[in-house]
Amino acid sequence: MRILCGLFEVFRAGGLIQLYRNDRAIAAYLGLAIGDALGATVEFMTPREIAAQYGVHDTLRGGGWLRLKPGQVTDDTTMSLALGCSILAQRKVDALSAAHAFDAWMRGKPVDIGNTVRRNLLQFRKTGNPEAPYSDHDAGNGAAMRVLPIALATLGQPEETVRAASRAQAHVTHNSTLSDAACECLVFMVQDALLGADKNHLLHQYAHPLVAQHPEFKFRAVRQSSNPSGYVVDTIQAVFQSFFDTDDFRGCLIDVVNRGGDADTTGAIAGMLAGAAYGLKGIPAGWLTTLNNDTRHACKTQAKALFELGLTLQ
Template sequence: MQSVRVPDRKQIVEKAKGAFVGLAIGDALGATTEFMTPEEIKLQYGVHKQIIGKGWLYLKAGQVTDDTEMSICIGRAIRNSQGWNLTAVAEEFANWVKGRPIDVGSTCARGIRNYILHQTLEAAPSRWSAGNGALMRMLPVALYTLGNEDSLAQYVVEQAHLTHNNPLSDAACIFFGRLLHEAMMGATLSQLLVHTDNFVDEHPDFCYRPYPGKSSAYVVDTVQTVFHFLFSTTTFEDCLVGTVNQGGDADTTGALVGMLAGAVYGVDGIPKRWLKRLDSRIYSEVDELSEYLVDHSPALLSLKD
């Protein structure tokens, strides 16, 4: 995928911030309805569209979960290492787990524990690691590799294999990275749809039309849900509200659709009421990391030289 027009730095950074803030917003909104069915959500909330916390984790309003926290870990590792360093990513994950986070998926926990005990940087291939835990956190890799698809594919799979070594997870991570690159370079929703249809042709497991209606942590269900709501709506709010009201693994589907929609619509497209409710420390850190990662993307830096 190659975009014809190269936007200026300000436009790219604005979309990068939209993606990272959008991910956190989607996580915070979706965590309330995680593990609920659409019927249960309708009965309890009508339409869930306010960041109120609660949910099965009893969150505070604006609090985020492992989706955002693990993404921040990768962003910090790149910044602190001044480049890609898989061991630094693993160390960030290890320190995060040792801090007793509010939530951590079982496959992620197993991979991180293997690193802590054995310094293992690659989990064994497994049909049981086709969850969405590697996909949900890959955003910083996409920001840092903007302009270099080879680095994107390499790094995004390396971070995935710390915990999830599965071809479906790998394919999703690489393609979401490419979609983010396109969106940050100014691609429209209709242009992203063309790329997505080509991807689905090559990887029919991810076919989302007609939408199967599942939103579990299985990476195929997650990707189908994200594609369905991203391409059947025309605003950030409608996209995210539709997704989290589907329930299931709603913090992760919310985070991922918020990430892509944020890259498409930018920070200005995110409702102000949600921005105000997001944990201010999280907002500040993802905002700063977004700008740092884009500004230090080796491919973009080489264009300046």
């Protein structure tokens, strides 16, 4: 069973506990952005290329194929923020509103955009339908990278409500069974971590059942996932290996981004999980101060607002 709804009700009145969760909600959002900024430098590189250029890449140094400034983020963070704005404006998760928010984001000429996201948002412009057609080929990580606002806004709600909200946002661009499974697993993991669950719980409650239901996601006793592609299975394998095999925020992020490949997205998702699991105190000060000021502010503000919205929607 999820830790949850009951426990949430019991604890909900406790201000200190809310503060604790609020801290983890903010840490999850900052973790997402920091992982994105850290990973973007080495996106599309192999571990060997990263080692040759940086030794161990552990600094928010910018650069990479997008020629970013130090602490600058990419679509993983900016699409999450766009989704969060839509949820806050509507005071609920609404697919059409999310689709308009993503479309406005695309019109703003973001620094990068995934192929599946672009194709299905262009389709949305033509049809007005915020649900992309089902396709097993659309199992990229573009929906999984932006699940955090869903996790925050639906915290404590019934499981089916959470799943429906996750699918509503995901299907705007990625309508695939494997993407859905990954998104929902991540949402539940973040939610339980916000409530104080330890990693062992997350492993047995969510990661193993995901693999049992979809063996593609197997991440134990498989080759270490180096150079992970944008395929959501590759992404989750790399993220889970790094998250479960390290003991702190910094170690988790360094481990995952130095695998290269789609490192901004593996970094973003791992950073979200690690932020939720370890809280603000786990985030290295140097990374936090180098993160772009506007981004840091937006992540903090939105994390608090979505968390509070989630409380009012109980």
